[in-house]
Amino acid sequence: MTRKLLKGGRVIDPSSQRDGVFDVLIDGGTIAAIGDDLSATAGTAEIIDCRGKLVLPGLIDTHAHVYEGVTGRFGLNADMCGVHSGVTTLVDQGGPSCITLPGFRQYVAQPSHTRVLAFLSAYLVGGLEGHYYPELYRPECLDVDATVKSARSNLDLVRGLKAHAEIGGFARWGVDVMRIATRIGREAQLPVYIHFGQLWPKPEDGALAVNPDSIFNQVVEMLKPGDILAHPFSRHPGGFVELDGKLHPLVPEAIARGLKIDVGHGSHFSFQTARIVLDAGVMPDTLGADMHGYNTSVPPPPGTPDFHPDEEDHMFKGKSRFGLVSAMTSMLALGLPLEHVVAMVTRNAAQMIGMEGELGVLKVGGVADVSVLEDARGRWVMRDNEGTEVVTDRWLSPSFCLRAGQRFDAQSPILPLAQAA
CATH class of the missing domain: 3.20.20.140 (Metal-dependent hydrolases)
Structure with a gap:
């Protein structure tokens, strides 16, 4: 499994109170480093551009x-x-x-x-x-x-x-x-x-x-x-x-x-x-x-x-x-x-689920479970099961995730299609 560098995304991790633009270096199934600019230490890691995206704990x-x-x-x-x-x-x-x-x-x-x-x-x-x-x-x-x-x-x-x-x-x-x-x-x-x-x-x-x-x-x-x-x-x-x-x-x-x-x-x-x-x-x-x-x-x-x-x-x-x-x-x-x-x-x-500190967190030495989301701005309509419509100006959608360092693209057939307002 190759090393990966998630580059320049907005990292939000409530467990560590981290919210800002950071790089996340993945080595196999483990998080190797989190920092402002890890390009110099990434070596031959595959660089994945995450600018404009949300980089979250899995x-x-x-x-x-x-x-x-x-x-x-x-x-x-x-x-x-x-x-x-x-x-x-x-x-x-x-x-x-x-x-x-x-x-x-x-x-x-x-x-x-x-x-x-x-x-x-x-x-x-x-x-x-x-x-x-x-x-x-x-x-x-x-x-x-x-x-x-x-x-x-x-x-x-x-x-x-x-x-x-x-x-x-x-x-x-x-x-x-x-x-x-x-x-x-x-x-x-x-x-x-x-x-x-x-x-x-x-x-x-x-x-x-x-x-x-x-x-x-x-x-x-x-x-x-x-x-x-x-x-x-x-x-x-x-x-x-x-x-x-x-x-x-x-x-x-x-x-x-x-x-x-x-x-x-x-x-x-x-x-x-x-x-x-x-x-x-x-x-x-x-x-x-x-x-x-x-x-x-x-x-x-x-x-x-x-x-x-x-x-x-x-x-x-x-x-x-x-x-x-x-x-x-x-x-x-x-x-x-x-x-x-x-x-x-x-x-x-x-x-x-009694797994605080093990899951739902990005930490050095921890499992490389990471979710990367698109964060779009605009106007979209959402409907509930009563037919009520709400207009939102922000639309999140999955781009890919890493599960123990292995990449999976968001290609599920049940993912919704955004409807413009």
Whole structure:
């Protein structure tokens, strides 16, 4: 592997509080030097012109669905969402379970060029077809001991647990499933990532009466510091914003108790909801793209279901093109500072997975995971899943990334095309 000199880009690394124009010298899979002008010490290194570009620690997508094949249409190809989209690390959210984790390791994590980690599903069946069959997720379909054992025996791969708190589940089983899932998190001593918003339709018959505004506080009471609340910008009821259009009053208390907030972008994202949450002073910690086979333009595998609630709710009917970097652009369009957006997908994401100082940082002697982004100025239109349009004057797009020093150009077929305003 040749030496590479990333020349003259704007290096932003929140972990080291570095923000300026620097050179980055890569030697094999390691960062050899970071400095103002390293040309004299680069020797025969390949020089890569990064002027006008952002040079960032390798991006970490905290919400991926990449158990390709096993989860049916739901799981996408890891490298398509990862290195070929400018992202060096993916965290699969709830695809593998204690039963299917060995297959996830052998057929996804090990062969992928992208670093792939997982938040293990609290449910025995994992993320089959994106939880298309809700009866597989009832309380009897969780096993505390088996899931804790699996997680603790695979800590190189498993960085947390995934569970769901939404109207469809609460209408069927009340708090039982969530109580078991949070017990798994405590016994495994790992963070639990909680999905809020719509997942399953509410059952028509025999359902418990559920007030969506009561879900958030019931779930928060079960959680421990470091657990993660997902989809703060979802337009669906049962999460951060109440039916009256105001921030749930317990959100500030949840933050004060040490809970973290992840923007699982995907089919849940609403500019209007985001405005409510941000204007109330709530700033999310991390950002995941939440791409899967029912909200992207990827052709479905033959024989998988034609319909999925997530696709039905998605105004583009599965025809979207997006990724983590375009999700970053949407955060900028909402007015979040670039420095915070970069922290969401680098330092903060590394903290979430317990790998701070190892990932999400550019440091001499550290792994050469680097993401290089184009940073264009102009006027472009962004649309959310409600059809709301927002005009942004800044558009980020991936150029290439280095994963342990190996270069991968951003050529994923699901990368979005900027639409001029």
